[in-house]
Amino acid sequence: MNMTWLTGSVSEILDAIMLEEKEPKDQAALDNNVSAIIQEVRTLGDQAVKEYTEEFDGVTLDDLIVSEDIITEAFERIEPEVQQALECAKENILSYHTHQLEQGFIDFPQTGVMRGQKIVPLTRVGVYVPGGTASYPSSVLMNVLPAKIAGVKEIVMFTPPPKDGVFNAAILVAARLAGVDTIYQVGGAQAIAAAAYGTQTIRPVDKIVGPGNRFVATAKKQVFGKVGIDMIAGPSEIGILAQAGANPAYLAADLLSQAEHDTFARAFLVTDSKELGEAVEKEVFAQLQTLPRKEIAQQAIVEQGKIILASSVSEMFTLMNALAPEHLEIAFEDAMSYLDQVENAGSVFLGPFTSEPIGDYLAGTNHVLPTSGTARFASALGVHDFVKRIQYVSYTKEAVQQASQAIQVLANKEGLAGHARAVAMREEQK
Structure with missing residues (x-):
């Protein structure tokens, strides 16, 4: 058993990963079943x-x-x-x-x-x-x-x-x-x-x-x-950036911390060191033997686990930003200095000692995170998800008179004469 290794250009690597992401064949049937359940609950x-x-x-x-x-x-x-x-x-x-x-x-x-x-x-x-x-x-x-x-x-x-x-x-x-x-x-x-x-x-x-x-x-x-x-959550995922000299046992444990969630979980290591990748892969399968959820984690690692070889640190970040992982570990000693290079991630874990479970349980950062690449446009669950922002505006009669001409021009341009008239009536009032 092995993890999948990927190398090549950024586009080739991403294409190889995208080929695996297919909608389940039974999704249409599931949609119909769920729709029937919803309708029945609405009725009864x-x-x-x-x-x-x-x-x-x-x-x-x-x-x-x-x-x-x-x-x-x-x-x-x-x-x-x-x-x-x-x-x-x-x-x-x-x-x-x-x-x-x-x-x-x-x-x-x-x-x-x-x-x-x-x-x-x-x-x-x-x-x-x-x-x-x-x-x-x-x-x-x-x-x-x-x-x-x-x-x-x-x-x-x-x-x-x-x-x-x-x-x-x-x-x-x-x-x-x-x-x-x-x-x-x-x-x-x-x-x-x-x-x-x-x-x-x-x-x-x-x-x-x-x-x-x-x-x-x-x-x-x-x-x-x-x-x-909040979001449509997919399988849990982790992406780890690491260079030569990183502790393979730490990295393997962190990959498995997500793989044990379910058989569809995704775990990626992106590195510029083939030697580190090989050491991590060896360590992953050694640690699997003592993991209580071994069968689940092993299937996830074999079917979805990836070791991706990049040519440079810059390419490592380019790849990870394209993957937009739910959890991103930067396992560098000087990780904070690379934070500005992160564009897409649900939550970032900085440094070799900041394992992902720290955020899962105790740090206080939220662990409800965007999955399946949606960190390109979505964020961790937070206070902002539970509020509305209601805007308001007030114009005096004099202010309406000053703005009236521009408003009417735009309203008439859009063919909405009623809009223009609603403002004009107030401008004309003495």
Whole structure:
């Protein structure tokens, strides 16, 4: 078994990677199935949610809401060290994201003219939290706390009900620590439909955030426009830039830290040293042998893992900017001096000791990040995702008279005589 090695011109390398990125053959069928689920929830509400929960999760629900007794019991079950770690992460997330708070502004560019912008939090946000192996309490904090800082008035959470009736205690504790108001034991596409359109029990939200499986991602895509969404998350990915002299054991461990997420995860090493690449590849397969999620990580590494040889540091950055990775590690001793060369990345980890999991859990930077190259135009989840920017303007009669001619010229040029007249009437008023 080996990782895939790529070399050649930048365009040749990128073409080779792009050839692998194809839409799943069953996507059309999935789109149709999800559309049917959404329509059924819109029509039947709670009844449809309960029926789909029984069909897909194997759970018969009497109540869609997780009770206070269950949440209290989760606090009794959680390991003290886990709760302490969550509380530490919470403080760091709050301290980092508080810097993202935006201020409105007002200005007076000329006599009689006032312009401004006010920042208004969303009213109600829904946070989706997957169940099963992708049930991460850290993601609860990452999705909820920026919304709290933004001033969102109500935050609700959706998570699938466990078959045995016993929730992951850390998920419920994280939700309560972060300030979630209500937790619904509903998952899958039916949860997204309920969040977007509402049911007898669930009031619709303004925006849905949080990761999920293909059903959830497809549902989020289909309800976008009715509600806002954060992003369509793809498989996790990491790109590492490293030169000769870097520690291959560190680099291998960091590649595997993403490969263990799922079999579709992508891990790239871009280097100008063939010797380092060979050492990292050897170390990856050695470390795999003791990894609990070996089968998942191994498939990801063999099928998606890449070692890319570049001719120079400049070419290394050109390649990585084109790949626009979710997580970017610059494993240089003087990494900070290269930060200006980064154009596209979800989150950047500087220096040989700043491994990606530091950002996943404790640094306070957000780990909800753009994937699949979307870091070319998208950013990490933050406070800005939970506010609206409402602009306002005021003109006095005298200011309208001064601006009227230019406005009418443009309105008439566009064939909108009604626009021109609305301004002209005010100009003529004595």
